[in-house]
Structures are given as structure tokens and as C-alpha cells.
Amino acid sequence: MLTFTLSRITSAIPVIILVTLFAFLILFLTPGDPVRVMLGQEARAEDVQRVRTELGLDKPVPLQYLAFITRVATGDLGESYKYRRPVATMIFERLPVTIVLALSSLLVSILIAVPLGIIAALNRGKLADTLTMVAALFGVSAPSFWIALMLIFFFAYKIDIFPATGLPPFSEAGFGVIMHLVLPAFSLAVISSGLLARIVRSSMLEVLSRDYMRTARAKGVARLAVVVKHGLRNALIPVITVIGLQLGGLLGGAVVTETVFALPGVGRMAVEAIQSRDIPLVQGIVLVLAIGIIAVNLFVDVLYSLIDPRVNHG
Amino acid sequence: MTKAPRLRRLLRVGLSLVLLLGLLSSGLAQSNQNRLNIALAKDLVTLDPTFAMDNYSQQVIDQVFDTLVTYASDGSMQPRLASSWEQVTPTQWTFQIREDVVFHNGRALTADDVVWTMERMLSPETNVPRQHLFMVENVSATGPYEVTFELTEQFAPFLSVLANRALSILPSEVVTERGAEFARNPVGTGPFKFVSWDQGRGVLLERNDAYFLGQPNLQEVLFRAIPETAVAQQQLETGDVDVVADLLPDDIERLQAAGLADIAAGNSYYYALFNLHPETAPIVNDLGTNPFLDRRVREAVILAFPVDMAVQAVYPGLGEQIRAYGPIPPTNWAYTDEVEALWPQPNIERAKALLAEAGYPNGFETEILSMNDAARLAMAQILQNSLSQIGITASLTSPDFGLLLERANAQTFDIAVFGWGGSPDPHDFVFPLLHTDRRGPGGNNAYYSNAAVDQLIDEASREADPEIRAGYYSEVQQLFMQDLVHIPLFYKPSVLGIAPRVQGLQVDPMGFFRLVTATANVSVN
Numbered sequence: 001m002l003t004f005t006l007s008r009i010t011s012a013i014p015v016i017i018l019v020t021l022f023a024f025l026i027l028f029l030t031p032g033d034p035v036r037v038m039l040g041q042e043a044r045a046e047d048v049q050r051v052r053t054e055l056g057l058d059k060p061v062p063l064q065y066l067a068f069i070t071r072v073a074t075g076d077l078g079e080s081y082k083y084r085r086p087v088a089t090m091i092f093e094r095l096p097v098t099i100v101l102a103l104s105s106l107l108v109s110i111l112i113a114v115p116l117g118i119i120a121a122l123n124r125g126k127l128a129d130t131l132t133m134v135a136a137l138f139g140v141s142a143p144s145f146w147i148a149l150m151l152i153f154f155f156a157y158k159i160d161i162f163p164a165t166g167l168p169p170f171s172e173a174g175f176g177v178i179m180h181l182v183l184p185a186f187s188l189a190v191i192s193s194g195l196l197a198r199i200v201r202s203s204m205l206e207v208l209s210r211d212y213m214r215t216a217r218a219k220g221v222a223r224l225a226v227v228v229k230h231g232l233r234n235a236l237i238p239v240i241t242v243i244g245l246q247l248g249g250l251l252g253g254a255v256v257t258e259t260v261f262a263l264p265g266v267g268r269m270a271v272e273a274i275q276s277r278d279i280p281l282v283q284g285i286v287l288v289l290a291i292g293i294i295a296v297n298l299f300v301d302v303l304y305s306l307i308d309p310r311v312n313h314g
Numbered sequence: 315m316t317k318a319p320r321l322r323r324l325l326r327v328g329l330s331l332v333l334l335l336g337l338l339s340s341g342l343a344q345s346n347q348n349r350l351n352i353a354l355a356k357d358l359v360t361l362d363p364t365f366a367m368d369n370y371s372q373q374v375i376d377q378v379f380d381t382l383v384t385y386a387s388d389g390s391m392q393p394r395l396a397s398s399w400e401q402v403t404p405t406q407w408t409f410q411i412r413e414d415v416v417f418h419n420g421r422a423l424t425a426d427d428v429v430w431t432m433e434r435m436l437s438p439e440t441n442v443p444r445q446h447l448f449m450v451e452n453v454s455a456t457g458p459y460e461v462t463f464e465l466t467e468q469f470a471p472f473l474s475v476l477a478n479r480a481l482s483i484l485p486s487e488v489v490t491e492r493g494a495e496f497a498r499n500p501v502g503t504g505p506f507k508f509v510s511w512d513q514g515r516g517v518l519l520e521r522n523d524a525y526f527l528g529q530p531n532l533q534e535v536l537f538r539a540i541p542e543t544a545v546a547q548q549q550l551e552t553g554d555v556d557v558v559a560d561l562l563p564d565d566i567e568r569l570q571a572a573g574l575a576d577i578a579a580g581n582s583y584y585y586a587l588f589n590l591h592p593e594t595a596p597i598v599n600d601l602g603t604n605p606f607l608d609r610r611v612r613e614a615v616i617l618a619f620p621v622d623m624a625v626q627a628v629y630p631g632l633g634e635q636i637r638a639y640g641p642i643p644p645t646n647w648a649y650t651d652e653v654e655a656l657w658p659q660p661n662i663e664r665a666k667a668l669l670a671e672a673g674y675p676n677g678f679e680t681e682i683l684s685m686n687d688a689a690r691l692a693m694a695q696i697l698q699n700s701l702s703q704i705g706i707t708a709s710l711t712s713p714d715f716g717l718l719l720e721r722a723n724a725q726t727f728d729i730a731v732f733g734w735g736g737s738p739d740p741h742d743f744v745f746p747l748l749h750t751d752r753r754g755p756g757g758n759n760a761y762y763s764n765a766a767v768d769q770l771i772d773e774a775s776r777e778a779d780p781e782i783r784a785g786y787y788s789e790v791q792q793l794f795m796q797d798l799v800h801i802p803l804f805y806k807p808s809v810l811g812i813a814p815r816v817q818g819l820q821v822d823p824m825g826f827f828r829l830v831t832a833t834a835n836v837s838v839n
Contacts, residue, residue: 152548
């Protein structure tokens, strides 16, 4: 188990380096001079030149990348061009919001998808199955910004129960912060729960047809107990894989959700950083998210062996 | 264990959870009634004036700090921290500073603070993004409340430079002590004191009882970033937000009818332009030459494009009020209405004839490059449509700002729909947009060059007498208009979403909120 974990961590390092290299290259290949974007159209040539030198943008691109990698190796993510603040500080100020949002929406989507998937599987081909799967299809295909706007329209505008935007500091609002997270978490969960419900259903169907299920029933175990104990547990493996992959997707979906709900997360910061060609900030975010997603996947792999002892990492 | 008690327990826990959440949310709803809630479209970057370049940060800075002078609605200059000023020689200006101004930390402001602030901007060590004082040779305190500037050369728009929020006056000891943290915990002299800046809630300010223009009516001001305008508008309607900085054009009429919108004349010049660069315009690759170098082709485009109707379509009900006839706005002291009669009236037949005369009887293919916002995109689409009537097939491209700037600076476009906003001094419109020295990246993206116009702009920038200056600008506007290089569209109005409970809110020509001035003091009821 330990060797497996260690080898996975070692193999993640080249992936992370490749990700940063691609992010770096894409930013340099995208037209749009960071200094011009920062200083605006009315900038004087003298200022543009001076700022370019100050930021080290006058050096060759490979040298800039080398400088970046060397800095990262020593734990320094550099300073944002636009905000003139340490990138690490900026990311860690906002990361908790994105993580809480992603986890709470994951929780919501599991709470929605697992029961729905089971109900659909148990009622295969009947009305309940059709209805559930139509709802799931809707969830997968509805654009998340539209869902977000609709949720705000009904639950913050028409009937004013949840706040539409912002996130007050925990020190001030306490658990009232939860109220601010309900709509964003739900709108983000709609898509992933659609997909998840379909996976739960198909995985459940497969398990239900297995011999041991019939044996358990024949032995006189109650139907619910069979479904939960023997069925769900075995159906969970593919579901957990998808949940692990979803978490990466949720971080991406957070970009839209954070913008619509005006939440101060990393996703919204990433969009603005890209628009303003704030290379150190974009790099820092890409790096931190890449490490996060790799860590989640590693965690999922480890989780397999706990759920299914047959999975042996030897 | 039987099933019933478990179910009951579950119900009980669920109900108490709902109750708890309800209590929490009602606790949240209690906020200060005497607080003005302002929604801004973007996150703030910095509250250190010296480094602030974006409008959003400057909106907040303007409430916490004061500049030496400020603008009136016609772009003329008014006192703020400076009570009076004098241009002693062509290159020397002295300012008398008010003696009743106190920083939020209780210390009185003197001439030394003004000098320190200006020197901070000038010092190469500060590494400012934009050097606003490039014309200043030296600045010194010539009395406890008197500051003297020596300029490298005569520069008539100097006062408008000092009105820039980037030159708000700072308390030296606080800036030195806090270092980089000053940007997130500032101290100024303005009508409101900084309280807190939380990423999720916004920037909270409280009133400065000792403000030199009198005590503000508002107890608190909260600036929040709400990037999605549609959401900000809904929050205006539910009363969660009092002011929304820029409404979507499509919703203006509806919100106006609901008594939630207020429109003020704006200063940003929106225009279409021809790229007159003989080589870099992409159309040169197709035709072997740049057709827009021929004035007849430019005139044909203009004759085919009914600007009045287009402006009316984008801003219903505002068309006439905001229509542009050149870079200098009609509300500006240097504007001349002579230009209005010089503008050709739409005439498709004549347009076709001119195009044929210029050698393009069947038109040609080109591209319109537009900024990516609702108003400009709509104008670009109407222009595209108009061009099709005279046989010119135009595609439409609206990339993100970085890419657009890249193409504008490299002069790699044919026709574009751009905007320009700067200080209300006429120099800041005509010099960057029309002067030969600023062709390409400097702002003159039409690549326009007219020696007579250059000379008039240069002379005006050295002329102290506003009347003589206005004369020069009048000639510039008329000469430029006859060259038909821009298609002036409109001055973007500042369309504020504003709750009925807000009284006395004004916006200045640059779109800045004026919460407390010599004549206005905003209140909420």
C-alpha cells in the first residue's frame, strides 16, 4: 500500500511539470501583451518599456519559464503582475471558498444521485425509471449559468429565502454562511448529480443481476438489506471513480458558479487573471489545482481498496 | 427498537435544523439602514492610489482620499484640497492648501504631505505602473500650506493631471509604516474612513465626522463586487443593493419605468474608425492596397451608415442626447457645435456612386473588429448590415480585450469599433487619438496624420488662456471632421441603477460617484 502511494506521488511530478509548461506556453502563445493589458491603451511608451523590464518580460521565454520553475521549487509562486501581491497568499485566501463550494456541491449531488439511481435501477423500465432518467438528462444538459440564474430568480428574487450573492466572513455570519452556499452548491450539483445518477443506475443494474444477490434473497434477507448491503456496496466502485473525476470537473464548474453568485473563489480569480494576462497568477492557480486534482485521484485509488478488498495494489 | 420513535427523532432533528437556519438568515438580514450598498462589476485591485489604474479601485479610493483639484461637469477645474492656485510663469504653478484638513488618523494635512505624495509618484524606486507626473521637474513646499511645481515645459492640461485619483494625497508616516499593506488598509482625508476589506463581502467604509466639506449623511458605504450584471439588477429590485454602476442596455427602459434607473451624460467616446495604415491592414492582402486611404471610400461607408438610427436602437430614448460628432463631448468647454453641420447625411445612392468612382463598383470584403460589450457589438452589427447595402461584405470579430489591444496596437484591422475615456481635458482626447506622435499603440489607431491638426494640438497644450485654447480645439475638431477618419457614434451615458431611497447621488463626467462634495451630500431613507 505504501509503495503504491509513493510510486503514484513520484509519477505525479512529471505530470505537474508538464501541466505548468503547457499553461505557460498557452499564455505566451495567446496574443495580448500583459503590460499593455495592464496599463491600458493610453499608456505611454516609456511606461510600457519600464514595466516590461521590471516584470522580467523582456527576457527570452525559456529563461522566464526556467525562472518560474526555479522559484516554484523553492516554494515561491511569485507576485501577481496586476495585484502586486504574493500569488500564494492570493490563492490561499480564496482556495477555502472553492473547496467548500466543491465539497458541498459534491455532497448535494451524492444525496440527490444515489437514491435516484437506486430507485431507477430497482424500477427498471417503469415510470419511476423513465422520470428519474429524464430528470438526470436535464441535469446533465442544462448549462450551469442558466441554472444559477434561475435559482437566483426564484429563491432570491421571487421568494426571498436565500441570499443571491456574496459570502460574509465566518467570524461575522457564523453558520449563516451556509445560507449563502445553498444556491451555489445546488446549481453546481445539478450537472454532476445528473451524470452520477446515471452511473449509479447502470452500476446497480449490473450488480442486481449477479448470482450472490439472488442467493441473498433466497436465504430470506430483506429486500432493502440486500440492496444496501450487498448491492450498493458493490455498485459503489465505479461511482467513486466518477465522483473522484467529478471533483476536478466541479473545480472547473466553480468558475461559472463563482462569477454568477459573486463568490470570492479561485475560479473567478482564474478568469480575471487570464483576461488580464496575469501570468504568475494563472500559473499559480494551474499549479495548485493540478496538484489538488492529482491528490484527489490518488485518494480515490486508495479508497478502492477500502471498499473492495479484492483490489490489490501489491 | 421500533420504527416510529426513530422516525420521530429524525423529524425533530430536521425541524430544528430548519428553524436554526431560519434564525441565522434573519440575523444576517439585519444590516445598517443608513448604509449605501454599491455593486461594482469587478473585484478591486488595490486601495493604494499611487498604484490604482482600474475604475473600480478608483471609485473606492475617491471616497477615502482627496485630490488637490477636481472636475466640474463641463470638465473645468474646481478646488478640493487646494483652495486656490496660480500659474506664476509658463512652467511654474503654486497651490494654496486648505488648512482645515485632517487625516483619518487625526493628524493635520500640510504642504509636506502633498510634496511627499508627488515625490513618491516621481521616484523611480516606487516603480509606478503609470507615471502621471512626466511633465514635472520639481515639487517643493514653499510654505506650510503652499506647494510649488516646476514643469519641464509648458503644459496646459496640468490641472487635469492633478485631478487624477492616482495623485490623491497620502499620509507619509502611515504609508511608510504599513508598506505594501497600505493597499489593503488605507488612511486618507476623504469623506469616508476605511473599515474592512473582505473578499466575500466587499469594502466597508464609515463616515468621517471631521470631513472638511462637512459631515457625510451616510453612516456607512459598502462596495461589493457582483460580476454578473443581471444578478446585480435583480438585487437592486429586491433592495439588497442600492446602486448598480452600469446597467445592461436592454434593461434600461424597464428599470427606468420602475423608477430604478438614472441616466447621466458620460464622457467616454465610442467611435468606429478606419485603419489608414498603408501596409498592415489585412485588406491590403486581398486588394493590394488599402481602400480606406481613399477619402471617397470612407465617405461611402459613412453615407451608408445611419448613425442616428443605430444609436437610437442601442439606447432607446437617448439617441439625440448622446450622439457624438467628434472626440470632444458636447458637455465639454472646448466643444464646438460647428462640427454637427459638417457631418454627411445618410445617402445610399451617393454612397454607391462614390464607391464606383473609387474603383469598387462591386464593393469588397472586409472585417469589423469590435470591443466585446453589448453596446459596441450592437453598433458593429448595424454597421455590418449597412455596409452590405453598398456591396461591402464585412465579417465581425470581437475578441477578448488582450487580443483586441494586440490587433489595435499592431494596426492589423480594417474597420473597428472602439471606445476612449480619459480625463475631461480636451487634450486627453485629441492628443492620443489624433496626433501623429501617438499613431499605433499610443491611441491613434486610425493611423491618422495631419500636420495642421498636430500643430494646433501642440499649440493648445502650451496655451494658458482657456479661450484661446478653445479656439485651437475648435479648429482641430472641424479639420478632423472633414477628413472622415472616425465615425463618431456616441458618448457612453452613465446608466446607474439606483434605488428610490437614495437621494442626491451624482456622477461626474468620468462616471465616478460623488457621495460628498461642496454641493452634494448623499443620503438614504
